[in-house]
Amino acid sequence: MADETLVSAEVHLREPAQAERVAEKLEKLDLDVLSVGSRSISVQGSKRRFESVFGCRLIPSEVTDSPARDFGPLGGESFRAAEPPQVPSELRDDVESVEIQQPPLMF
């Protein structure tokens, strides 16, 4: 059965000038490039693909017990990396880190 759970991440760049080149490499790794910024690239892909590309396990984010009030998170299931994501060797010169994104709360 296909793994359709989508995960989003920010790929932090060492040099802004490398953004387009890094975006191309990320697409070759079968990740969807959502947005290219000056300092980071937003990518999306299946949970399984993320775990494979970045060599980390993704586990469901724990819900922190908060006394604050909101309309809940925007989007569905969210994940965090059980261990720091590893930058693939072909991106290591250009990418500083990869951060799995959490959905924001609607205030």
Add this chain to the structure above:
Amino acid sequence: MEDAYSSMLSIEVSLAPPPDTDILSPFSATAPRPRASNIDAFRAEPAQVDRAADELRRLGFRVLIGSSLSLSIEGRPDLFTEVFGTELEERSVQEEREQAAPAIPAAESFLAPAPEASWEPPGLLSGLVERAYIQRPYLYFESPLPPRVDYHHLRIPGDLSFLMNASRVHRNGTTGRGVKVAMIDSGFYIQHPYYLAMNYNMSRILGPGATAVETDENGHGSAECGNIMAIAPDATFIGVKSGPNLTAAFKETVRQNPDIISVSLGFDLRGSNGLPLTSLPGFLRALEAEISDAVASGITVVFSAGNGHISFPGMHPDIISAGGTFIDENMAMQASDYASAFRSAIYPGRSVPDVTGLVGMRPHATYILLPLQPECEIDRDVSADDGTGADDGWSVISGTSAAAPQLAGVCALLKQKNPGLSPADIKAVLGRTAVDVTKGQANEASNPVLEDGRLRHVPVKAGLASDGATGHGLVDAFAAWEQV
């Protein structure tokens, strides 16, 4: 799922005027149309009504109710075809009502006689019944008028524009015209009859990873953007429907080249011990940088301060952090105990909020009557508390989600008057012209402290002059407008 062919048809049966009487047929080309003055001329004899009803029952139809003018009956589609010899076809309600007024059909499709279908009532009915019309699904007409609720609340646009002192700015000819305000949220149901009737200049796009631009399944964005338009009715509004990656949505929003960005979303930076985080989590570092970049490029960025949250980006030093002030039915003003107020443990010297908009009180901040997509999550979920229907396309909500777009609307007024204002100029003038809020306290949930080894939540109180609970106070659009 039930389709049109498996459901019962609702049918209106007209009675045939006997040939030897003066009874008129409403289908006659020469007879007058039925009116109150001539309706008696169309009435059938009671005996005919009874005979027709009996015969229809015998054929298998259910007679719901009869009058001297018609019979309302029910029957299955195959029975209708068998009795009247009429082939039926399925039609889409939507296709049949292009360009129509906003309305929600009671069903998506219906059965109707196929083109050139025959009409051959059986012998016993032929003298009794003139026509039998299958009824089409009726429409719920959406109203641009909000429902009535019986407690103190604010209605848009008038109450917001009055209490934020934006009405006086409008009367001076400044309404936000030519200023582009972008908002990132759950979606934007800008086809709501209220928004259509107001003829606002609104558009929407999909942010990265988001789908279905025309819907807002949650309702949050559709409702909260009403706050912007109440304050800056001629602003050019662009809604960006966000996927779960707010950083990606923010980058896309900047690309739209707005003057102002309003965001009523954020993160609660509270550790598992309940205390504020002292460093920004890695997953928010890109967003932190993109916000700074946007402000550096001249975009004024407004974020909600949170509703008891230790909010980020609500604590980002470069943004305008929108907190809450509540005004009751006697115009008494106090800090909203629903809105956040705290000192950032990440950015030294940063106090949240900067200024406030209008926000309700606990427990639910039920305060501002706002339009949203009928039957969306908020419409359904808050109907138990707010006195509106679960499917009427209106909810009474607020939170600092309402305050941020209100302040964004004020920023638009200032930018129209003086396009050269920088984000720092705007933040400064909003602060120095705000109305001091001296009573009440903010939501203590946003200010956790450890005392004697125990976690406590300490409310930040309002007081004379600038204070932690409301910052500089409630924004006064006219006072700020006069100074730019």
